[in-house]
Amino acid sequence: xxxxxxxxREEIQKRYKPINKHAHKGTQGHALIIGGSYGxxxxxxxxxxxxxxxxxxxxxxxxxxxGYQIVQIAIPELMVLTDTQDKYISDIQFDFQPNAxxxxxxxxxxxxxxxxxxxxxxxxxxxxxIDADAxxxxxxxxxxxSLLQKNTILTPHPKELERLIxxxxxxxxxxxxxxxxxxxxxxxxxxxxxxxxIIDGNTIYENTTGNPALATAGTGDVLTGMITSLLAQSYxxxxxxxxxxxxxxLTADIALPHTGYQSFxxxxxxxxxxxxxxxxEQKH
Numbered sequence: 001x002x003x004x005x006x007x008x009r010e011e012i013q014k015r016y017k018p019i020n021k022h023a024h025k026g027t028q029g030h031a032l033i034i035g036g037s038y039g040x041x042x043x044x045x046x047x048x049x050x051x052x053x054x055x056x057x058x059x060x061x062x063x064x065x066x067g068y069q070i071v072q073i074a075i076p077e078l079m080v081l082t083d084t085q086d087k088y089i090s091d092i093q094f095d096f097q098p099n100a101x102x103x104x105x106x107x108x109x110x111x112x113x114x115x116x117x118x119x120x121x122x123x124x125x126x127x128x129x130i131d132a133d134a135x136x137x138x139x140x141x142x143x144x145x146s147l148l149q150k151n152t153i154l155t156p157h158p159k160e161l162e163r164l165i166x167x168x169x170x171x172x173x174x175x176x177x178x179x180x181x182x183x184x185x186x187x188x189x190x191x192x193x194x195x196x197x198i199i200d201g202n203t204i205y206e207n208t209t210g211n212p213a214l215a216t217a218g219t220g221d222v223l224t225g226m227i228t229s230l231l232a233q234s235y236x237x238x239x240x241x242x243x244x245x246x247x248x249x250l251t252a253d254i255a256l257p258h259t260g261y262q263s264f265x266x267x268x269x270x271x272x273x274x275x276x277x278x279x280x281e282q283k284h
Contacts, residue, residue, distance in 0.1 A: 002179060004204045009280070011205075012246050015239045016280060019055065028057030029232030032098035033225060034120075035105035035132070037113070038087035041067035043106025043132065043221040045074045046266050050225030051102070052077055053273040054247070056232050060098065064088050089113050092120040100127045100231035100240075104134030105221040114141070121147040127231045129153040131224040132160075139163035145185055151237040155190040155224055175204070190227070190241050192220060196249070198241050205242055210249025213256055218266030223248045226273070250276040 005011065020027070031051045036044035041063060048061040048071070060079040061071050065086045072080055083089045090112040101124070107113060114137050121144055128149065130138065135156050138145055156164060161174075165181045168174035175197075182189050182199045189199040194212070198205040227244035231237060251272035252264065259268055 002175070002202050002204060004206055007198075007205050007207045007209075007242055007246050012243060012280065015235075015243055017235070018281065023057075025057035028055060029099040029229070029234060030058040030060070030096070031056045031225075031228045031232040032060050032062060032094060032101045032126075033105065033228065034062045034089065034092060034101060034103045035107045035134075035221075036061075036063035036067045036071075037089070037106055037108030037110070038064065038066055040106030040108065041070045043218065045071055046218045046221040046270070047102055047105040047225035047228070048078050049075050050222040050270050050273070051229040051232070053270050054226045054229035054244070055277075056229040059229075060094070060096070062089070062092065062094060085112065090116055092116050098126055098232065099234070100129070100228050102129045102131065102224045102228035104131035105224055107133035107137075109133050109137055109140075113137070118144055118147075125149065127151075127237060129155060129224055129227050129231065131155045131220065135160045136163060145187075148185065148187060150186040151188055153188045153190060153227060153231075153237055153241050155192060155220065155227070157192045157220060161189075161191060175199075179204075188237055188241050190223075190245060192223070196245050198238070198245060200238050207242075207245045207249055209246050209253055211252050211256060211261070213252045213259065213261045213264035214249070214269070216265055219248070219269055222266050222269045247273060247276045247280075250279065254279065 033048045051059045062081045065082045068082050088110040165177040178199050191197045196207045230240035251269045254275045255268050255272045
């Protein structure tokens with residue numbers, strides 16, 4: 001029997017942990033964002049900056065060599081590691097232990113990148129969120145899905161979801177297929193849409209924030225960074241997904257009176273994360 005929970009302010013208050021007054025950057029988690037390819041370094045930038053703005057103590061971006069200067073100049077607070085290849089990721093190597101990893105924004109699907117993703121998934125034990133081209137790589141190599149750790153978070157938009165679970169002929173059929181997929185592989189699925197739903201086995205969490213302003217390039221990359229940040233800050237995967245989706249939608253609700261629908265862009269999500277947190281902490 002499926003159960004639906006509506007994610008509103010009250011639901012978030014049960015899960016949200018205010019920051020410890022003795023916190024320092026070493027206690028706030030270290031997130032790693034793996035992504036970018038030639039022409040799509042911006043996706044890795046958006047994701048990484050969102051991770052910082054969501055409260056992570058440290059964020060490292062792993063990008064192809066062509067992204068090094070771009071990322072360093074665009075976000076001075078970030079640390080950057082680069083691949084040996086200039087235009088795409090070919091070998092995922094890093095010399096520290098992150099608390100959470102976001103994989104996929106702007107990644108591309110080069111053959112060497114696909115091999116690198118496979119080698120990474122075979123050994124990774126760090127809490128993980130998979131988005132964008134990393135999802136498309138999984139869709140083309142379905143046997144690799146079984147390599148994922150329990151409670152890995154997938155964040156597909158409708159087309160990416162269809163590639164993963166197959167076509168559906170109704171909303172009910174889509175939900176049934178998504179639930180079956182979540183149960184089979186023990187994964188959390190963030191089904192991006194209006195509304196966004198988080199599937200955790202037989203339980204569906206339906207988000208109540210957000211508006212059509214979010215229908216613009218890069219907002220998904222921002223969401224990936226936000227959820228990775230919360231994972232790195234030691235939220236469990238389900239809470240990280242639920243709080244991340246709620247805050248992400250809330251930024252658009254807060255910004256809308258100032259931007260309107262049309263001029264809102266992904267960077268406006270990032271610049272309003274602080275306001276979203278402040279509104280959570282206000283007494284109603």
